[in-house]
Amino acid sequence: MVLVKKPWLPAVDLAWRTAFRIGFPMARLWWRLRRPQHEGALVAVHVGRDLLLLRCSYRRQWNFPGGGVRPGEAPEAAARRELREEIGLSDFTLRPAGITTGTFDCRPDRVHFFELRLDRLPHLSLDNREIVAARLFAPEELRGIGLTRPVLDYLAARGPANLGHAPQGA
Helix, strand or coil, X not given: CCEEECCCCHHHHXXXXXXXXXXXXXXXXXXXXXXXXXXXXXXXXXXXXXXXXXXXXXXXXXXXXXXXXXXXXXXXXXXXXXXXXXXXXXXXXXXXXXXXXXXXXXXEEEEEEEEEEECCCCCEEECCCCEEEEEEECHHHHHHXXXXXXXXXXXXXXXXXXXXXXXXXX
């Protein structure tokens, strides 16, 4: 995998990561109290048979690229924006891949999935602040790693035989 981290100053990156690590739990507490409706868009990037997953500085689990849908923004536009912001990908064709709903990060959420299928992974550009790692995982590796609830929902909808992950409770 080709991975490029933006050349920020390490001290500045550390300050941003610290702010994310402190701010995210505080946001989750606020969401738990307020229960705001949230809408998100995630992109499952398939490279051959592997899946690209990201690690955020403020979360232990691996997740797909993506994030929140802004007011007035279409879910696909949000998915494209997040791919560009998080890993520097643009000019690609996304395919709608379903929706899941549930309580994620202590708030009611509706998550739109999109798929991007690639033959090879292009250069990725991580900010090393919010997104600190990107990795391709083979289907058989997915069972042994921590994944966010929406990623687990995506994998379960495709069947454990297809992507190597057992549904919750199995």
